Amino acid sequence: MLRLTKKADYGLMALKYLAEHPDSVSVSAKDIADTYGIPPQLLAKVLQRLTKVGLLRSHAGMNGGYELSRGAQTISAFEVIHAIDGPLFITSCTKGSKSCDLEPSCTIKEPLARVNDSIAGVLKSISIHDMADFDVSAGHGMESQPLVMLTRA
């Protein structure tokens, strides 16, 4: 439950990869797909989507490929997920557009919308750069501190 789609996963992996290889001017979808063993055509579509929303710049032709259109610090996980998996969130009904069938009786929508916002906040606070492993090398004793602290409002 509450699972990211594989497409979103792929997208995040690709962006992370790009963030970690600033040297390469542009990397092809196939290259990334190969290194991670994911379906090239599927990844291609994901990258196309990310290009469309402006997170990536693409370049066709030989030695073509993709590159980040801005710094990895400025790209949040939220943006990526949003671009790939659509608007989003928690409740079965999308609060914006189409009302779900149990709209009138549903008592849970409003409280969950707030949970929703909190989760969106978490996702927004994490950038591709945060996820990238710039291998500060050496022993990484403890690397499992949460990225975000929570406090009741």
Next chain:
Amino acid sequence: MLRLTKKADYGLMALKYLAEHPDSVSVSAKDIADTYGIPPQLLAKVLQRLTKVGLLRSHAGMNGGYELSRGAQTISAFEVIHAIDGPLFITSCTKGSKSCDLEPSCTIKEPLARVNDSIAGVLKSISIHDMADFDVSAGHGMESQPLVMLTRA
């Protein structure tokens, strides 16, 4: 994406309902299903699951039904969702048991596990009681403050 299943929705609605009706000794699945217009048999199963994990107490026979086994303040949204939708989370692979096919190459697992924990934290910090609307009556000017504040660690 990142959507709660309807079952989880139903479960939360039911618990919220029970929290708001402490007077009734026990309420049948059908009663709740009727008031919200959701499939009775499906809700029944959800409630059975919640009973199994100990969040509810059930009572068969006429005038039977369910009641909260503890105070609404002590039941977190996390518990409910976990009980209904299974262990959980974000990444396509469940970190515990079965490894996903791209386990060895996946570079994103560990960072997302932390996001995951943060989200779990949000869910854990919200109780059924928080979601229940005990109608403090009167004008409720602003009721849309987030339930949780976020601060970078």
Next chain:
DNA sequence: TGAACTGCGACAAAAATAGTCCTATACTGG
């Protein structure tokens, strides 16, 4: 006893995801 419940397991239907295929277009290098 029988009506109104819960408790399950096995299905079936529907929807969302994942992945493939095919064609068009763009750029590069020679």
Next chain:
DNA sequence: CCAGTATAGGACTATTTTTGTCGCAGTTCA
């Protein structure tokens, strides 16, 4: 200007997950 490598994207199929149904067994109570 041609061949090869890429992106762009629509249509389609396959797979998996979610949602919902059915039937039957056990319980409680009047």
